[in-house]
Amino acid sequence: MKRFTYFFFLISFTFSWSQSASIKGLISTDAEGIPFANVYIKGTKNGTATNEEGFYSITNLSPGNYILVASAIGYEAVRKPFLIGKEDTITLNITLQPSAEALDEMVVTGTLKAVSRLESAVPVEVYSPTFLKKNPTPSIFEALQNVNGVRPQINCNVCNTGDIHINGLEGPYTLVLIDGMPIVSGLGTVYGLSGIPNSLIDQIEIVKGPASTLYGSEAVGGLINIITKNTLEAPDFFADAFVTGWGEYNLDVGAKVAIGKKTAMLLGVNYFKYDQLIDNNGDNFTDLTLQDRISIFQKWNFKRDKSRLFSLAGRFFYEDRWGGELQWTPEFRGGDEIYGESIYTRRWEILGQYQLPVDEKVMLSFSYNDHSQNSVYGNLPYLADQRIGFSQLTWDKAIGKHDLLFGGAVRYNYYDDDTAATQDLRGNQADEIIIPSLFIQDEIKFSKKHSLLAGFRYDYDNRHGNIFTPRAAYRFKFSDNDIFRVNFGTGFRVVNLFTEDHAALTGARDVIITEELNPERSTNINLNYLKKIYADNGTFVSIDASAFYTRFSNQILPDYDTNPNQIIYDNLNGKSVSKGLSANLETVFPNGLRFLVGATYQDVSQTENGVTTQQILTERFTGTWNVSYNIRAIDLSIDYTGNLYGPMRLPLISDLDPRSEFSPTWSIQNIQFTYKGIPDFEFYGGVKNLLNWTPNRNNPFIIARANDPFDENVQLNNQGNVVATADNPFALTFDPSYVYGPNQGIRGFLGLRYTIF
Known part of the structure; x- marks a missing residue:
């Protein structure tokens, strides 16, 4: 019994000694800390969230090489490798950059000028390349099938040409722009829309409702701007x-x-x-x-x-x-x-x-x-x-x-x-x-x-x-x-x-x-x-x-x-x-x-x-x-x-x-x-x-x-x-x-x- 007790004590001591290392730091933008950012160590179950000031701490780490991953809503995730030894406490600060999916992203479609989406008087929906990748398609025409209120309509069982409906309105009421230019219209709307490579798209902006005041004819039911x-x-x-x-x-x-x-x-x-x-x-x-x-x-x-x-x-x-x-x-x-x-x-x-x-x-x-x-x-x-x-x-x-x-x-x-x-x-x-x-x-x-x-x-x-x-x-x-x-x-x-x-x-x-x-x-x-x-x-x-x-x-x-x-x-x-x-x-x-x-x-x-x-x-x-x-x-x-x-x-x-x-x-x-x-x-x-x-x-x-x-x-x-x-x-x-x-x-x-x- 004494041998078993001694053995258990030795194992417990060794385990606790080997798990005593820790890492801490600040997750921030260039100006201030980011609260409630996700921080975890890749390949393990060790992780946490930053506090209200953007600080984090992860303890009970074994010695070794790791990768720390930090992410937050509206920012690009960052991976940082680090090496930690026995009983080390290291500090690793990470700066996150805003992502294309940021909640306050810039939009241009509603007013013909770059403004914050939240500050725009015109409601604009924004979809990033990440959204398109969730259901990969060979064309922008098919990619819009998962956008609420937008439906690609096939108009012929034989040649499969189609157009895009917004809020139930026929395709000709939707103006499709590339970089703000009305070049996809008429024949292009029916026959040329499928030729826009998804990999070249930075973001898609959608305005539902008339936009003829800025864009003229065809922007009657709404418009789609492919940037x-x-x-x-x-x-x-x-x-x-x-x-x-x-x-x-x-x-x-x-x-x-x-x-x-x-x-x-x-x-x-x-x-x-x-x-x-x-x-x-x-x-x-x-x-x-x-x-x-x-x-x-x-x-x-x-x-x-x-x-x-x-x-x-x-x-x-x-x-x-x-x-x-x-x-x-x-x-x-x-x-x-x-x-x-x-x-x-x-x-x-x-x-x-x-x-x-x-x-x-x-x-x-x-x-x-x-x-x-x-x-x-x-x-x-x-x-x-x-x-x-x-x-x-x-x-x-x-x-x-x-x-x-x-x-x-x-x-x-x-x-x-x-x-x-x-x-x-x-x-x-x-x-x-x-x-x-x-x-x-x-x-x-x-x-x-x-x-x-x-x-x-x-x-x-x-x-x-x-x-x-x-x-x-x-x-x-x-x-x-x-x-x-x-x-x-x-x-x-x-x-x-x-x-x-x-x-x-x-x-x-x-x-x-x-x-x-x-x-x-x-x-x-x-x-x-x-x-x-x-x-x-x-x-x-x-x-x-x-x-x-x-x-x-x-x-x-x-x-x-x-x-x-x-x-x-x-x-x-x-x-x-x-x-x-x-x-x-x-x-x-x-x-x-x-x-x-x-x-x-x-x-x-x-x-x-x-x-x-x-x-x-x-x-x-x-x-x-x-x-x-x-x-x-x-x-x-x-x-x-x-x-x-x-x-x-x-x-x-x-x-x-x-x-x-x-x-x-x-x-x-x-x-x-x-x-x-x-x-x-x-x-x-x-x-x-x-x-x-x-x-x-x-x-x-x-x-x-x-x-x-x-x-x-x-x-x-x-x-x-x-x-x-x-x-x-x-x-x-x-x-x-x-x-x-x-x-x-x-x-x-x-x-x-x-x-x-």
Whole structure:
């Protein structure tokens, strides 16, 4: 017994002696300590949180080499190696730098000037590259599927082109910018949006509600500003490649090249290829469009005296995509033997910003793009060219409590195609116009808590005359953690029908334009409340809630209902309303668990001749979520992302059409595992569409008359209406527009990222 007691005492003494070392220090910014920061030793269970002054202490360490990891909400994590000996007490101070996900990040979209997100009178949602990595996709179009209130809408079952809806509004109401330049519009919105490499994105800013006062036509329902990396701050080299179980291959490669001491160039290349013939729903049509595309991006940043800005960027994009019957090959392109939709897209862009060398802050911005489209939809050709030039000069001037912005812009639009859109009595006439604009904005800061922003824009379009778009925004800051905003705005949109509505070009419906189309107008009010909560244990909670109401006049929506064999376009003789509630809840726990949950309820309807109907292809409610957990001890992170969409009204062909008039409630869910244990490398993999959901569930078919895509066996009566026959019992014509979600089922994916700073 004495031997056992002596042995136990010796072991206990040795253990306590070997565990007597400790480490302490201060976790801080350049100015002050960071309270409740997470501090732990990698590969062990030893960890703590800093106190209110930012100090930490970890005791009972064994001698050896370790890595100390410090992280805090809104800051980049830092890893510091250290060596500790027996009974040592060492001090290790760490300075954290703000991250791109900081709660007080800078935004430019709402006011055309860089301001703190919390100080902006216009609510702006910001998404970083970290958010995009949680569900890796080959294009920005697909990446937005997990943003609350934003839905990528596929418009064709055959060629899979699409647009982006904000708060239930159709894609043409969303303006997509690159570095603040409106170069993704018209044809580019439908066919060129998929060519923006995710690896070149610094952040994405989203404004919901009209922004025409600053950005002109198309910013009626909202805008998305894709801000690319600054070459002076980008990594020296980066590569991101992944492959999916469906045979999709995506590669992003970029490099920074320093040219002298004052110039740096960023080169990025994105390549995507998918060439597998998959027909899981058995209709003899490709479930997913085959694609082969490349996008080359180059951006130059120049250091100038007094930190004046000068950047120049360019992008070239080429894509060859086709979908259709499985037997289709390029030899059948444009013929009427085997149906296929083949689209060749060539596009180049140039954009830049130059701050004038004067004492005042005067900025010149410019962009130009050329988009060439060579398409066939079965035996229907669609050849189109679009060129958009844009130049804008702004003067940013602060006078007392007034923060003024004066600006003028000129937009050049050229559009020509082989459809009725550019035909008149003289034959083919390209649509070519120059639209000059003037705008002014004044933000008045009455006090630290109260500010008012007022803006006014004037555009002149010689087809439609003078167009005025005012707006106002009020911000009341109860405290640093409570902000209330009220925004009122107007918007307008000049319609380019055939560049925006894919349904006008595909299928067998006749396109009817009953009148000269006038610009659409909108009026919007938006209430927004932001609440931040910091718990004593380091937990952070953010609640961002909004109520919105938008009323349209002169709205142009495709009418599928009056005559099932036609798509009728005219200005709505009535009103169209989009209203609803939206909220995001974000919570970050000290143990590495983080989740972002969003939900939107919306009512989008149109009223004409006293009859109110739900807008077609618009869901009543949506939900999104992003749950992440970091297992620090093994450098593994888990991301579970998903979305949920409520029923939406779908375009049926006839009264006998057996397909469901409304879509079911449906969801796409994904899971990803990422390992970061090797410096400079990230290995990731997971499963997309865990529920294996596709739109053909509970439907007899998706594409109408897929067995007769040229309507060779469709019979018509004397009035031109389809007659039900034994071969065509539902009185249908070929039509692929019955689509509300992707046909791609469950699939695994594997990827690798490599970065050198």
